[in-house]
Amino acid sequence: MQMKYKSTRGKAKEVSAAQAIVKGIAEDGGLFVPERIPAISDSEFAAMINEGYRKRAERIFAIYLTDFTSEEIADCVNKAYSVEKFGSDNAAPLHKLSDSEYILELWHGPTCAFKDMALQILPHLLTKSMKKTGVDKQVVILVATSGDTGKAALEGFSDVEGTKIMVFFPNDGVSNIQRLQMVTQKGENVNVMSVFGNFDDAQNGVKQIFGNEEFAKKIAEKGYQLSSANSINWGRLLPQIVYYISAYCDMVKMGEITFGEKVNVCVPTGNFGNILAAWYAKSMGLPIAKLICASNENNVLTDFINTGVYDRNRGFKTTISPSMDILISSNLERLLYNLSDEKSVEKYMNELKETGKYEVSDKIKEEISTLFEAGYVDDAGTKAEIKRVWEKYCYLIDTHTAVACAVNNMLADGRKTIIASTANPFKFNGSVYEAISGSCGETDEFVILDKLSAMTKNEVPTSLSELKSKSPRFNDCCKKEEMEKMVAEFLA
Numbered sequence: 001m002q003m004k005y006k007s008t009r010g011k012a013k014e015v016s017a018a019q020a021i022v023k024g025i026a027e028d029g030g031l032f033v034p035e036r037i038p039a040i041s042d043s044e045f046a047a048m049i050n051e052g053y054r055k056r057a058e059r060i061f062a063i064y065l066t067d068f069t070s071e072e073i074a075d076c077v078n079k080a081y082s083v084e085k086f087g088s089d090n091a092a093p094l095h096k097l098s099d100s101e102y103i104l105e106l107w108h109g110p111t112c113a114f115k116d117m118a119l120q121i122l123p124h125l126l127t128k129s130m131k132k133t134g135v136d137k138q139v140v141i142l143v144a145t146s147g148d149t150g151k152a153a154l155e156g157f158s159d160v161e162g163t164k165i166m167v168f169f170p171n172d173g174v175s176n177i178q179r180l181q182m183v184t185q186k187g188e189n190v191n192v193m194s195v196f197g198n199f200d201d202a203q204n205g206v207k208q209i210f211g212n213e214e215f216a217k218k219i220a221e222k223g224y225q226l227s228s229a230n231s232i233n234w235g236r237l238l239p240q241i242v243y244y245i246s247a248y249c250d251m252v253k254m255g256e257i258t259f260g261e262k263v264n265v266c267v268p269t270g271n272f273g274n275i276l277a278a279w280y281a282k283s284m285g286l287p288i289a290k291l292i293c294a295s296n297e298n299n300v301l302t303d304f305i306n307t308g309v310y311d312r313n314r315g316f317k318t319t320i321s322p323s324m325d326i327l328i329s330s331n332l333e334r335l336l337y338n339l340s341d342e343k344s345v346e347k348y349m350n351e352l353k354e355t356g357k358y359e360v361s362d363k364i365k366e367e368i369s370t371l372f373e374a375g376y377v378d379d380a381g382t383k384a385e386i387k388r389v390w391e392k393y394c395y396l397i398d399t400h401t402a403v404a405c406a407v408n409n410m411l412a413d414g415r416k417t418i419i420a421s422t423a424n425p426f427k428f429n430g431s432v433y434e435a436i437s438g439s440c441g442e443t444d445e446f447v448i449l450d451k452l453s454a455m456t457k458n459e460v461p462t463s464l465s466e467l468k469s470k471s472p473r474f475n476d477c478c479k480k481e482e483m484e485k486m487v488a489e490f491l492a
Contacts, residue, residue, distance in 0.1 A: 003066045005032040005234065008333050009349070010342025017065045018129035021122075021235035022139065024228030025210050030345070032234045033334050037283045038063050040245075045285070046259060049249045053090050054081050056249065057242045064238055065125075072128055080121035080239075085110055092117060092243040094250045095421075097393055100414065102256070103401070103421045104247045111181060112424035112461050113323075114274065115152035118231075118239040123156045123163070125235045126227070130162060137225040140491065141165040142209060144202040144230060146270065147174040147323045148423060150192070151181040153229040158187030165229070166191040166490050168202040171477050173322055176445050177427050177464060184470040191490045192474040195483065198316050199270075200328050205483035206230070215484060224491055231273030232330050240277030245286055247418050257416060264417040266292035268404040270326035272301065274420060276334055279371065283338075289415055291372045294407035296321045299376035301329055306374055308365035310348075311357035320379050320431040321399040323422070328352070339364050375407040382406065383435035386425075390436050396456050398425040398432060426452065426460050 005020040006012075009030030015023065020032040040063075048056045054077050061073045081091040086108045095103040109116025130139060141163060143153045150167040157165040167182060171194040174182075182192045195202045209215060210226060219226070231237050244265060251257045265288050267275040275293050282288040295302045297317040304310045312327040319325055337345050340361070351358040360368075377385070382399050385406040389397050397405065401421040408417055425432045426449060433452045434440040442448050446468045453460045478486050 001066070003064055004035045006035055007031070008033055008337040008342065008345045010346065016067045016133075017234070018067050018132040021125055021129040021233065022133055022135055022225075022227055024226070024233045029211055029349075030342075031232050031330070031333055033337055034064060037280065037338070040285045042260075045249070048245065049252050049259070051249075053092060053242075053246050054078060056246045057081065057239070060242045060245060061238065067132060068128065076121055076124035076128065079124050085116075085120060090250075092246060094247050094254070094418075095395070096254075096256065097389070097395060097419075100412065100416050101405070101408065102247070102251065102416065102418050103395070103397070104243065104418050105421050106243060107421065107424040109152070110463060111148070111151045111155050112427050112463060113148035113152060114420070114422040115148045116155075117243055118236045119149070119152035119156040119229060121239050122229060122233070122235045123160045127160065127162060129235075135225060137220065137223050139163050139227045140219070140224045140487075141227055141229045142206050142487065143167045143228070144199065144206040145169045145174075145182075146199040146325055147178040149230060151178065151185070154182060154185040154187070154190050154192070157229070158185065158190055160189070164189045164191075164224070164491070166193070166487055168193055168195050168206065168483060170194065170198045170202055171196055173198050173318060173325055175322060175428055175430075177429070177467065178322070180467045180470070180472070183472040183474045184467060185473065193486055194477040196477060196479050198318075199326050200312075200316070201480040202483075203230075203326075203328065203330070205480045209484050209487060212484065215488075219488070219491055222491060230330070231271055237273055237277055237280075237331070240274060241280045241284075244278045244281040244418070245284075248286055251416070251418070260287055262287045262289040262415065264288070264290045264292055264408075264413070264415050265420070266294055266404045266408040266417050267420045268294045268321070268324060268400040268422055269301065270295070270298065270324035270329065272329040272331040272335070274422070276331045279335060282371075290413070292408055292411055292417070293372055293374040294404040295374065295376040296324045296382065296403050297376065297378050298325050298327055300327050301332075302374040302376045304332070305368055305372045308362075308368065309357065309359045310352065312352070313356040320382060320428065321403050323400055324403065336360065336364070339367050373411050375410045377403050377406040383431065385409075386432055386435035390456070396425045396432065396458055397421060398423040399428045424461055424464075425458075426464050
């Protein structure tokens with residue numbers, strides 16, 4: 001049965017999966033969602049238990065990408081999740097921390113962050129989608145990043161035929177390692193620029209470019225078409241559903257749970273995409289009891305889940321978990337659509353744009369309270385959790401994973417929990433080293449990398465250690481009002 005995709009705003013026509021992936025965002029400003037959420041039968045889940053990650057991914061993709069052949073899907077999956085890129089046949093291994101805590105390691109890809117799980121496959125899905133939809137223009141990928149998405153997108157799209165990619169990141173909102181990963185990126189089709197302001201400034205700037213029909217016409221005349229690699233693109237979100245299903249299957253295979261036993265899932269999230277993928281998995285029939293949303297001090301999602309009021313009118317905090325330093329969680333729109341309708345979503349999004357806040361109906365509040373729990377932790381609590389996990393389990397976690405572990409401890413109900421670990425701890429080495437040692441006293445991140453490695457006997461990933469010898473290619477910074485101009489110059 002063919003799967004079509006609708007806009008959360010309800011004013012754009014239905015499209016195929018390939019069209020949704022190429023467009024990235026609907027013409028009415030909404031996000032593409034599948035017209036229905038298919039259920040996976042117990043027999044299908046049972047079959048996946050003894051399969052590997054790639055085969056599980058093929059099964060899930062086939063459900064949603066009905067205009068792709070099985071051969072096309074297999075080709076995308078095998079190219080994306082190869083042993084060469086992820087170090088083993090299991091791209092997302094599960095580490096048992098305790099009898100109730102299971103760390104889902106999503107950072108074994110080339111950029112050491114969970115974004116690789118989606119952005120290694122998106123270029124393959126996109127290029128095939130372009131051929132299917134008859135796109136004869138170069139696709140221009142625009143990305144706003146709070147750190148990890150940018151590098152993962154650059155790595156995935158570098159020198160991919162028929163594409164160009166431009167990444168914007170907040171000038172003072174990423175770690176030095178994250179900055180170096182982006183500004184040293186190789187590729188003839190890539191461009192990177194920092195933005196004065198925070199992630200929301202960069203994200204809003206990209207959204208405004210997508211919403212400018214006049215700009216779209218101008219670049220179309222030059223042979224270009226805009227698309228997105230942020231999690232607003234369905235081709236980014238779909239691969240994230242896979243690793244929650246795969247993790248559950250691994251728990252059954254390891255003998256940690258019996259098939260059908262419910263588990264909790266705890267996710268550190270800012271833009272809501274990663275935990276939304278877990279919600280899709282639950283909606284498809286994966287036995288998930290509670291979805292635990294973990295935030296840092298930019299706790300707009302915690303407040304929303306606990307009160308039903310989304311209010312971005314608050315001070316923006318720069319934290320040691322920068323990939324979560326977000327006040328406008330774009331993917332929440334998809335959840336609201338599935339819990340209400342297009343008219344309500346449009347109303348909420350207009351209120352957010354005009355006043356910076358909205359309040360959902362009592363019915364939605366009740367549904368959210370049955371699906372989610374939420375909590376947050378500050379930087380001191382984040383460091384304390386890194387230290388606790390290291391000293392108790394001799395296991396090293398990064399600042400974002402620490403937020404999830406700490407919040408899970410706050411809300412633990414005794415149920416076994418899959419905790420999404422979103423980055424290699426060496427990506428945030430200064431904060432991790434300080435948390436374990438009690439002080440840092442060093443500003444050179446490459447010296448800290450070596451010290452952290454020596455202290456913990458963990459090996460520094462080559463992709464990070466080799467940054468020391470690379471020279472930056474991109475050094476420009478612009479105001480958020482100049483982002484469209486910068487894109488135009490890139491395409492000139």
